[in-house]
Amino acid sequence: MLPKAISSTATSIDATQRKLITGIAIATLLTFALVVADLATGGRPDPPALRAAATLLDGAWRFHTGDDPLWADSNTDDSDWETIDLTAVPGSHDGDVGLPDYVGGWMARGHPGYHGYAWYRRAVTVPADHASWDILGPTLVEDGYELYWNGHLLGGSGRLGPAPRVVGTRPMQFALPAGAAGTRCVLAVRAFMSPGSGASPEGGGMHSAPLLAPRPISDALHRVQWQRTIAGYIVDAIEPLAMFALIGLALGYRSRSSRPGFLILASIALALMAFRRLNNAIVAWTDLQDLTTYAFLAKVMWLPAVAAWTLAWNRWCLPPWRSIDVSAVVLAVAGIIGAVIHSAGVTSASRLGSIALFVVIGARIARSGLLRVLALITLTSIMAGLFGGELLDPIGVPGLWFPFGIGVSRTQYVYAIAIPFLALLIARTLRSRDIPRR
DSSP: OOOOOHHHHHHHHHHHHHHHHHHHHHHHHHHHHHHHHHHHHHHOOOOOOHTSSEEEEOOOEEEEEEGGGGSOOOOTTTTSSSSEEEEOOOTTTTTOOOBBSSOOOGGTOOTOOOOEEEEEEEEEEOSSSSSOOEEEEEEOOOOOOEETTOOOOOOEEBBOOSOOOOOOOOOEEEEOOOOTTTTTTEEEEEEEEEETTTTTOOHHHHHHEEEETTTHHHHHHHHHHHHHHHHHHHHHHHHHHHHHHHHHHHTTTGBBBSSSHHHHHHHHHHHHHHHHHHHHHHHHHHHHSSSHHHHHHHTHHHHHHHHHHHHHHHHHSOOOHHHHHHHHHHHHHHHHHHHHOOOOHHHHHHHHHHHOOOOHHHHHHHHTTTTTHHHHHHHHHHHHHOHHHHHHHGGGGSSSSSSSGGOOHHHHHHHHHHHHHHHHHHHHHHOOTOOOOO
16 A cells, blocks of 8 residues: 555645646647638638629730839830749638639740749729729738839839849739829739749749729728738747747746756647748748748758757657757757758758657657657657658648648648657656655
8 A cells, every 4th residue: 555645745746736737638629710700711711702803914914034123114015025824723812821813824825944033014994983992912922022103113022133132922912102093004014033033943023813892892891801811920929939839838837847957848849840930920920931941941940840859859768868968959059050051961861860869769768668759659649740751741641731721731730649748758758756766
């Protein structure tokens, strides 16, 4: 029979863990419900009544590579320019968010590999049945654009010029000049694709046509576009918040955990992962960060996160192996060097080496008794999130799904699994306040 003090302690441990596990389950279910509701709302097609009152400016556009400010002028002769048809196949959408009316860019239209400036022009007739009209800018452009109405700059995405600063394209609304109703004018779009951007077969320039709409129809359509854009990156905002909550849980209960070293390093890894995921939402919803900085951080930020996770899991298995710590740091440094010098070979070797370290740690966990199954499930899910290309591509797991018509990446699905399991693992390591340290 257990002594009374020990029996009482065991009961208090169970009670503490039970409360935490219940809270984790409730928070997880509420978060899933919130995300599903937002995806369902954002994934709805544009209301038919709104689209019927607006004009999608698809069809034939004049197109010319290069850059000349005179091409914004309505009097410019563009008769010898190429013609590009921006009419989308019904039901088409981009391969990331699920934005509708998607068309291939200039690289799919005779300009493969071209980076730099190009112009689009077309005549637009504005009906006279409303006094105020707006242009809703294209929702997907690689990588920045300016929109001109009869040579007058209405605005754009990013900052073009001698030193362009390109940002993520988001829904934008531009008011046409007073008196535009009942006139026929020239709409010109100056697009810029950064030399550092990836060159997909369909890359370059406008991937969706602008919309012409009267107010207040344009206001309502603009809100719908934003709902879709927010839904496209809502998981990238929610999951970092959940990771920060995990950090609070880990650090708040660190003194009562049987694995304090694991919790400290896991908190560092979670913080790095949270900032990396949050970057996606920041660059999609705001112009606070340019695409060049985003691309650099995307290549580099995962490296210290992988190292931190390796160090953390090495401390789940007691005692930690010094050889794994040293190897993790060396691989992280090598990976950073590979990213800076753009060496795919060095980067790949760093990733494969890190996978090998995780496998070694997983084998150690499998031989230990404490929370073995839960720890292995959590470790495996984190590995799948970090190394999807190496672990999930070979078995045919798609990189994107489109629930409700909104793109959700497999990394987001994986982290949606890993976060609750990690929270449960943290809760299960807690000891009673009455148990002295050994």
